[in-house]
Amino acid sequence: MNNEFMQEAIRLAIENVESGKGGPFGVVIVKDGKIIATGVNEVTANNDPTAHAEMVAIRKACHALQSFQLTGCEIYSSCEPCPMCMGAIYWARPDSVFYAATKEDAAKIQFDDQFIYEEFAKPLSERKLLIRQMMREEALIAFQKWRESDSKIPY
Numbered sequence: 001m002n003n004e005f006m007q008e009a010i011r012l013a014i015e016n017v018e019s020g021k022g023g024p025f026g027v028v029i030v031k032d033g034k035i036i037a038t039g040v041n042e043v044t045a046n047n048d049p050t051a052h053a054e055m056v057a058i059r060k061a062c063h064a065l066q067s068f069q070l071t072g073c074e075i076y077s078s079c080e081p082c083p084m085c086m087g088a089i090y091w092a093r094p095d096s097v098f099y100a101a102t103k104e105d106a107a108k109i110q111f112d113d114q115f116i117y118e119e120f121a122k123p124l125s126e127r128k129l130l131i132r133q134m135m136r137e138e139a140l141i142a143f144q145k146w147r148e149s150d151s152k153i154p155y
Helices: 003-019 053-065 083-092 103-107 114-121 136-148
Strands: 026-031 034-040 073-079 096-101
Touching (some): 003 026, 003 034, 003 053, 003 096, 026 053, 034 053, 053 073, 053 083, 073 103, 083 114
Parallel strands (some): 073 096
Antiparallel strands (some): 026 034, 026 073
16 A cells, blocks of 8 residues: 555546546556556546546556556555446456545545446346347357367466
8 A cells, every 4th residue: 555656546537637638537556666557537538438547547557567467466546446447457356456535425426336236236137227138059159169279368
């Protein structure tokens, strides 16, 4: 845990708002005591709903490390990561995550992810978004080919 890295994540969030480029979120990814990637919210700047600060920083860090995992890294976020970002963080496998503002703080300024947590807790048939399974057997062919592949890279 390092205050200087968190201060940089917060600075990036403030700068992003002041520049008019995006939302109030900044992230720093650190490995071996050095910043290897940063990210700010680019959702509206790039018309990309996945361009949250954490996602941007994870992509940059993985590119810099030439790896799809962030083992040995720390993530500093100006705000508690949303469900999408937490999913990506778990897949990236950093050693730790530190955040400043909470999801409740974000909800107070209309960045409210509570409905997503509530939707995840419901059975698929009760969710607001139509989600239905189809063509399972056909899709399982790809899984069989993966299982049999000699060139796969497990993760």
